[in-house]
Amino acid sequence: MNRALTRTPAVTTPAPAASYDDLVARVLDGEFGPDPRTRHIAVAFSTRQAVRHEGRSGGYRNEVLSLRLDAAVGSCAVEPGALPDAAVEDCVGADIARLLQHPLRPVRVAALDAYLMEVLPHTPAHGARPWSLPAGSSLRKSRARARAVTGLLDTPPGTRVLVVGVVNSLLEALRTRGMSYVPCDLKGGTTEWGEAVRTDAPAELERCDAVLASGMTLGNGTFEPLRDHARRHGKPLVMFAQTGSAVLPRFLGSGVSAVCAEPYPFFWLDGGPGSIHRYRAQAPGAAR
Template structure:
């Protein structure tokens, strides 16, 4: 019997459901045709700092699943491990980013981002990288409640998201494993768990799936009822499965990402403010 809702409480539970074909075709019958990485360096016009991204992506039929990794962290054999392998095999791969990318590819294939599956399309305009970044930030931040927010814990610092929070008059605690400072000179914390008691909502990157830090955020949100909004290039089709189990909203952005093209684009929103 196929699953039609979320309410998944852990990555392991979701993996078990996929292995049992709860969402569609058996993963042992689905093979990855193409594996590739996308590496990006960016410094938006007018910004004082930049950053680098690297993303592993796997192609399954018409779907692409992705997981961000630290630049240079993937071993040289990672792509060879993926090409031609079944989804079932990759769900048991020793590297977490490969497991997440395979899971995302499968769920993007089995549960595409359509209104029938709960997604609401949100158009991104054509324009510069900064213009599109700010447009995406609106799509993400505006999924938070419109009232009773004092401080948001932001896990995975994106300056455009912080800028949008500032525009809305909402305080924030920036947190990222890389540390550093924000565009406004604010220190970036590196331990999200230590900051959970000091916020009344959480805004977190899908990268938390790939580095193993997602489930503590999910557990805290589920236990406290705090809004947990995910912005997801990593695991765009994975995170909607956690709606109702701690995740309150998702801004899903499957490949190709907004920073790859200056033309119009679309993200897909689930839950949150309507």
């Protein structure tokens, strides 16, 4: 009996970006696809959320700006209340090139994410590998996502991980794997286990073996120092990305070692099953 062979599609992705500004310049030059001056945002919206998982002592809030470009949605998280209402209206009908030069960084990031989501969607042909999330409570889905994210850290127990953008489920998953961590977030505060959250990530880099960082670093301008440090010192840098889920894979092999990409709608919006997409940098010399 003949048996069909299942083959993994060849990965066809552009060369890694040298920096965020380099990526934007290449998009504006049309290197990735259609002229961004001809691609217009049809829908812009913001999503606001407050959550306290069952059994957890604290909660948090999220606010995300999202821009729709045909079937693609690009997103960038912002500090709750920081996004002017006029920003959403300003994006509707605007072309991508104009939004890539918008005075507000979250608008620029969401526009770049929308464009790259359209031209380089999360498919195996572009290096993505799907990871299923189960249906269930927000905590169950949060823990499942945390396992997917921390599983991209190819480091042994005892590794000291700088976590930029504190998510208690991620810290819990690192604890389960026997890794220590330094929690860091611009908001400060404490973790679920009473640990002080640092606020200056660059100051903690030298004493950590690996970095696990939120895509929110794109939106607040703190991504490049993390990427540059990881690139210069050969440290693993794993990004978990609701913000810029289509942007961050463009840095694989240029300081970023892996990405867990989670485009809109995010796991906390729906109790049903879902999926996220995992990327790893290819080994030097591997065929593309």
